[in-house]
Amino acid sequence: MNGKVVIIAGGAGVQGRVAARLLADAGATVVLADLSAADLETAAAGIEGALAVPTDISDPDSWQTLVDRTLATFGRLDGLANFAAVLSRAGAETTELAVWERTLKINLTGAWLGVKAVIPAMRAGGGGSIVNVGSVDGLVGRGGGTAYQASKGGMRLLSKSAAIEFAAQGIRVNSVHPGPMKNRMTNVVGPKADASGIATLEAKLTAQVPMGRLGAAEDIAYAVRFLLSDEASFITGVDLPVDGGLTAQ
Known part of the structure; x- marks a missing residue:
């Protein structure tokens, strides 16, 4: 990861913070993006060279500002890790329309907007890697959490579609799917x-x-770091469950 610049969407959350630290330890420069400026500053503290950019991932203009600041500060963009998400536990019958729309707007539309925003910069730089963090709830039906499951299932196919679309341009797109997390x-x-x-x-x-x-946050962060790195240079369009064997049953 030496010399690479990586945006971490949802960088103020537990998993985003751990991923930022592990990426920085491997030589990457990290850009933390989340809604709360105060939480971002806390997350960035102690990570040398980290940039914190308050971002509404459901807003395309906010994504563009994030990318523009990254390029203005570092001159390049090599990776994106999409951690940002909200959870809804209601089932198909009890989910309210407002909850459905908010969940998909943040979890799925937000991920798509991120992919859309970083592609031009990665293309100009000769390639890059995108990792969308989904869930085992996007791989198998579990009952309940209907909006959440739909959003994470959509993220999985978003990743595969983008992987095929941009493979020839040196841009890889994969998804990591955490199992139950402590x-x-x-x-x-x-x-x-x-x-x-x-x-x-x-x-x-x-x-x-x-x-x-x-699972622990480190389990997910190591998988994300691998897929962002050059060690995964021939891997794209992959769903990687990090779930202790849950979905292998």
């Missing part, structure tokens, strides 16, 4: 969850994973 249990259970509720859900999900544990 640091996301409060989001799954809800903000009012108590420790016992989280522990019960963790135990239930752990029992479903053949490797017998929940």
